[in-house]
Amino acid sequence: MDGKISLDTTLDISDALKPKITFVATVPKDQWFSLGFGTSMTDTDMVLWQAKDAGICKDLYSLGHFVPGKAKDGKDLTETQDYTTTVKKEGDNYEFTSTRLLDTGDS
Secondary structure (H helix, E strand, O other): OOOOOEEEEEEEOOOOOOOEEEEEEEEEOOOEEEEEEOOOOOOEEEEEEEOOOOOEEEEEEEOOOOOOOEOOOOOEOOOOOOOEEEEEEEOOEEEEEEEEEOOOOOO
């Protein structure tokens, strides 16, 4: 797996009213991987995995074609974290296991 990014997904529908999705992302040290859930970068829910230090998983929301941050009204678009994440370091790779509700109401 050295130097390659991989992503696996699992959908848990055991609770039909609150289905959950789990991502297992493997990212090489000092690199990042991100996904957007939409047809463009405008008004899109996103997730970022960053393989540095202890490992970082960030739940993001993008308003346009720029780095997600603050909305025009000053609201921090990175403050709501819907993911529960564990990180395992194996050699030069970080394995992130991140779970969230399928529908968090973000978008």
